Amino acid sequence: MADNEKTVQLSHGGGGKEMNRLIKSIFFKAFNNPILASEEDAALLHFEGQAAFTTDSFTVSPLFFAGGNIGKLAIAGTVNDLAMMGAEPQYLSCSFIIEEGFAIKDLKTIVNSMAEELHKSSTRIVCGDTKVVPKGCADGLFINTSGVGRVLKPQISVKNLRPGDAIIVSGDIGRHGAAILMAREGLTLESELVSDCANLWPVVEQLIACNIEVHAMRDATRGGLAAVLNEWAGASDVGINVEESKIPVCDEVKGLCELYGFEPHDLANEGTFILAVPGEVAEGALEIIKRYGHCQQAAIIGHVEETHPGKVVLKTPWGSSRYLDLPQGELLPRIC
């Protein structure tokens, strides 16, 4: 980029010289690999056996938050979706929709975190697209990533839970949602809370390498733990029992939930996943997961049973129980 170019202009999306400069000096530089550099109309890929394919659009506001930014999220999110299907994340596409006037400096920071995140799972961006829209037509920057990967562990499915399975959560829940809320609501709270945003492929790869039988696996993104468990109970037509006291939640998230009237299990995560594994392999799986820095709080939180199919029941530490329902509507602070 020329040094005098401080912001993205409509001309950067025009297909001409300026666009070429933007793509070469920022995107190609950061995502450098032979397939991308070939500059063909489409990337040519080789596959053997079953492949997993997923897509996700990222519109997070604010773009920068404690523990990450939209770029890190755009890579981790799609990589994690592939990992959750037991697929090795190999190739990603990446589309940027940039609002006119967006700071080049910020774009560079975002793209560099994407490159860093790609590196963690040896995944490559092999094709992409850039659009610049007039001021007011987008909120700074939107990113879409799609990804494909070779399935190493088939038959992981939401329909695959069986009575006797243990439910494991890979870390303390709700940190991404809480970090975003804190940034968004402009609450001037002092906190060291950071998003859990992380690439899950390394830990999943290890589980596969150790030949752990996994029935279902899902990253608890929007809708949080509650959404994943409800989807599973419904899709597999089983009941899921969870013990509230065993769900790991950090103090900062608890505090924020107390203030706003939210539940940690409704808040989004970006680097925390839930597994259903046969009861007898649960301890072994837990041990493997806990070896990873961001998974030290991993815990067995419940189990699958035949009773109350389709429902998730939360047991309180004093012996009462209630349904753990899906979160409803947008998350809004309570009134009093």
Added chain:
Amino acid sequence: MIALKQLYQGFRDPETIHNLAKEIALHAAKHDGNIYIMEVCGGHTHTIMKYGLNQLLPDNIEFVHGPGCPVCVMPKERIDHAAILASQPDVILVTLGDMIRVPGSQGSLAEFRAKGCDIRPLYDPMDALTIAKDNPDKQVIFFAIGFETSTPMTAVLIEQAEKQGLENLLFHINHVLVPPAIDAVMADPQAKVNAFIGPAHVSVISGAKLYRPAVTQYGTPVVVSGFEPVDVMESILRIVKQKVEGVAELDVQYSRAVSEDGNLHAQQKVDQYLTIRPHFRWRGLGPLNESALMLRPEFAHRDAEVIYRDKLDVADIDDHKACQCGDILRGIAKPKDCKVFGRGCTPETPLGSCMVSSEGACNAYYRYNGV
């Protein structure tokens, strides 16, 4: 430094809750007949259902879930007011959280926002000042809701708007009062309630004295309770003990925050800017005299109901005929007695007031109960 856990741990201690449950059962066994406890406040309904406290109590104690959910008691025509105001040119409507998703007769505020109206949920009402300052060419209307707890915040907001000369900050006042709602519940000859759990945060502002008339008039114990599970269990124990002894007294379990007189400074501020509204129609309870507040006439220049008078001429809109919210609020029916509960009426498509907010009885039953 105090860790967060230290603040709430004791109030959610499993052993304490177990022991209180045992104590309650022990004393309740000595009482002839049922004890029908109304928790007036929606916050308590939420605590009871969320923590499953009702499952820990003996059969002769029943909860009657009261009308103390400010979102739930808002009649449709008032929500329509908000939507109409938000639809006016150059208006920004601001309101507190939950209100955004409550359906009026033409849809919820969230739906109107999607149609292009500028509607913003606030966490802190004071943010309305910034919005008004940042948008001098717009009218910013604060759609004010809530019981005695949130009224002082509105009063301070009016005060600040006056002091700072923010002429474009207007108010649509829907503040309601607890005592008239208690009276409405007890006025029904079929009402079963024979004890009350008094609201927590309302009492911090208004003081425990707010309930003296109810104790005397209805001969029912009132125990003002905190919102944590141990608070509620201890309050129930205190109620049961009074019932067994055959007395009816005002008692404050939530003594760490509630005094007899409450926050006099806050009360004075409310009185300075707001006055009793002669009539207000409650969703589920119908029209109640002197049960709500409105702006004092000297602040008519800030009253959206006065300024947009010709636009807000909306007739009363009743709930669906099958809806039994009124009976549920009086303790005559349980959510599950209602024909439309969980069928036509769900949290996504509420037909009546009690299904609207997470603090409403039907909503809490729908989400948590039935395990």
